[in-house]
Amino acid sequence: MSDAPLHGQLQPWLAARPARLACTAFLPAQDADAARALAALEQAVLGVLADVREPPVAAAKLRWWVDEMAAVGAGTARHPLTQVLARHAAARQVEAALWRRPGEAALAAVAAATPVDDAAQWTQALAVCAPWAALEAACWRGPGTDSDQAAQAAALAWLVGDLLRLPQRRLEQRLPLPMQRLARHALARDDLAADTPARRAAVREQCAALGVRATAIRRANAPLPLLRGFDLRLDARALRSAARHADPLPALARRRSQPGPFALLAAWQAARASRAGAGRTAPVRA
Secondary structure, three states: OOOOHHHHHHHHHHHHHOOHOOOOOOOOOOOHHHHHHHHHHHHHHHHHHHHHOOOOHHHHHHHHHHHHOOOOOOOOOOOOOHHHHHHHHHHHHOHHHHHHHHHHHHHHHHOOOOOOOOOHHHHHHHHHHHHHHHHHHHHHHHHOOEEEOHHHHHHHHHHHHHHHHHHOOOOOOOOOHHHHHHHHOOOOOHHHHOOOOHHHHHHHHHHHHHHHHHHHHHHHHHOOOHOOOOOOHHHHHHHHHHOOOOHHHHHHHHHHOOOOHHHHHEEEEEHHHHHHHHOOOOOOOO
């Protein structure tokens, strides 16, 4: 990686899951920077929803990202991540509307309430994440490419990340556990701060429910972009482990960020699946 500013911007993305280093080795060298930049951009924008508690502040940050991402095609991008994408011919040719939609979807979620049940939570997550999958497909595989399974993989990753922030997110409007799950385990908002048997049971149940989603996505066997397929494999494995663990939250965090030798196998599998399904490893030279 020769782009020093990009290297600095990628550190939060890599810190969230250091095993991604194993996966990026399978990207074509001439396009690896653009692929990593888009993945890191997704994490940065969705991170506003995860980390900024004050809705007006979050909305202001997201409006800035909407404009910044729309500037990719115009060649007026200012952020290191969007500048890398603006230098990539295929990404630069994607219409501005597709660049704006991920930020606009995040903006719409700033004031979202805690979902009632699993189905509502999944619908909420897809609304936030589907625009990223559509943008990704347009950049690497061409406009109009089906991105439904990639959107589901993105939604799964977002919900897993949300669950890992459970204690911190208890003070926010949208909680990582659906209301039905909270009621079933007699958990109030303030109860989420402490490690209790009820919280552990609710987290295990959430992991099991998300694990079912992960299995369904895997069984669909749809071609996924390399980085997306890699994250899905790690998420599915981490969820299976956490759903059986006595203390599921730290188990989920540990398995997700430190998968050990499995990371290399998952990277190879994701690269092979992406190449076989799409006829090439995404992205390819524009």
